[in-house]
Amino acid sequence: MYQTLYPVFEQAISIFTDIRFTIGGTVITLAAILQAIFLFLIIIFLARGFKALLRKHLLSRLGIDATNREAIATIISYSLAILSFLIILQLTGINVASLAVIAGGLGIGVGFGLQSITKNFISGLTLLTERKLKVGDFIEFSGISGYVKEVSLRSTLIRTRDGGDVVVPNSELVENHILNWTYDSYIARIKVPVGVAYGTDPALVTETLLHVAYQEPTVVHDPAPRVVFQGFGDSSLNFELWVWVTRIDDEPFIKSALNFAIEYNLRQHQIAIPFPQRDLWIRNPEALSLIGSRQTSVASSASTGPSSPIPTTQVPALRDFLRQVPYFHGFSDLELRQLIEIGYRKRLQPSDILFRENDAGDAFYIVLSGSVEVFVEKLNKQLAILSAGQFFGELSLILGIPRTATVRALEVTTLFVINSKSFSKLLQNYPEFYNVIFNELCKHQKELEERQKQLRELGLLNPDEDDKNPIVWVRKRLKNLFNL
Incomplete structure (x- = not known):
């Protein structure tokens, strides 16, 4: 059986070696091209593994922060991958200098066809070198808010508060306005609106709101909390509590805690939180009293006896x-x-x-x-x-x-x-x-x-x-x- 199959394999190999291409004066066989493609795939696989090894183990032992680890690992792994591929081309008999002819001829076509990929690639290098967006930053743009989880050469991965991962092309992050809440610190200001009833002492409201702010452990004291009197609303005096917090990414939870505390303290001081009201003026009140007396007499005649209250059971809180x-x-x-x-x-x-x-x-x-x-x-x-x-x-x-x-x-x-x-x-x-x-x-x-x-x-x-x-x-x- 071996003697039967051997000539077949030998003939198949000879086909790949006999098919030749001439590029820039260099003769390249089909076997060399397939070998280069196979080795290129291996290089990509090894580069990804080497990037993870650098980021998670080697660079972390040197005490480098997560953001710098990501940038260094990405640049080193891609650089080594390109260098390795060029060396392999030379070892397989492909003259790298001769490829300049093809690169020059296809440059315009590739530029138009892959301009989006090239754009994102350059944007990725810009993000990694400038480090305006770092791994762990809490950012907000185009209705998306979340943490930067990974910055690669083509795209950036953002983990939202809801636990979803959003893949964003790097060009969008470079070209658009990005709000980086944690560029140099997680400390930032949040505003909590509060409305109280007309007739309430504004000084008492200010004292109450500041007391709540200083009792909340996530609120920093420098800059100090402030109470701003926004103005006179339709049914309330409108205030805002301005506080600087230690973790701006926890804003929903901090606002919730402040709202609970504000409601409780306003209730303790008997300060009412109003709701919209309208006054109804009646031109002929005597007509309304006449209608009311008629309805009362009808209800009395329709009654068949005393009504008994419906028993209710209150579940303890x-x-x-x-x-x-x-x-x-x-x-x-x-x-x-x-x-x-x-x-x-x-x-x-x-x-x-x-x-x-x-x-x-x-x-x-x-x-x-x-x-x-x-x-x-x-x-x-x-x-x-x-x-x-x-x-x-x-x-x-x-x-x-x-x-x-x-x-x-x-x-x-x-x-x-x-x-x-x-x-x-x-x-x-x-x-x-x-x-x-x-x-x-x-x-x-x-x-x-x-x-x-x-x-x-x-x-x-x-x-x-x-x-x-x-x-x-x-x-x-x-x-x-x-x-x-």
Whole structure:
């Protein structure tokens, strides 16, 4: 069989070697051209791998920032790819100098046919060298806003707030006006409009809005927040709160937090937020009173007896449930809203195990509906049944101690959950929470001593934070556990 196929292969190879082209006095075979194309594809593949290796490993070890890594890796990888291709052309017998004849002849045609690609290529070099747009920058243009994820020679990848990736040709970024919010810093100003009812003291409004601004942890104090009286609206006095924030890319969340705080504080000072109103003037009020008396008499004659009120059942709010927890008892409505915002709902089916004994105490739970059973598996002993409005696990979350029992759902149950990660972020952003919770913990010194002893027996107590005084131990543990 080998003897049969060998002549066929030999004849096929001879076809590729016999077909020749003469370019600029240099004879090139079809085999050399195919070999050059094959090696060119390999070079592209290796160049991409080398670019990723440079960007993610070699340059990062040198301490170069992400933007410079991207620019350096792109330029080096493309330069090496072009140099390697020219060397391969020479090794395959293709004289590079002879290709100048073809390049000159096709230059005009390529210029017109590939002008868009060439334009984007040059624009990519411009972006990489000038570095007006860098990887990680938050930009806005043509109705698109997002983070620069990657800058290549032909296009730029932008990751939107919604998680989508937009591929933008580099020429559009070079030729159009781009708003780079983070060119040299993430600090920028946002404006929050506020309207209050006529008759409100503008000084009180200014004081209230500035109080809100200084209480928000994402607002910087230099430049200082300002309140601008915009003018007199149809139904309100119009103000704007101007604040400089640490992360302009978090503008929607910062505005939301400020709006919540503004509404709460205006309500505390009994400052009304108006809505459009119109006055109705009646020329003949006596005619209206006559119509009203007739309708009243008709309604009285049609009545068949006293109406009974429709019974309504009001579902308790999660805010009211949170207030029943001793550690959150003194929280204001605004602080409770922040607790509600960091939590999430968890649904359990009957017999689902939520956690077991000795599991990490990394979450706090409130039963919104249904019921759960708390029991000790080893002893097969039931400790309690918790229903809607009751809570558990708050001490395990705050002190980071293991669970002492197993919890299982008795029916379809919905829980409100605050986990350790969200709780840590809340304490870091709002130091006043730490003081309130610490002061509440200090009221239960006996229970703290028992928990400290339990951790010591299990070998889970860090020697650096251990102390004979449980209050001192709690302070150290909270700071270590939540990086305060």
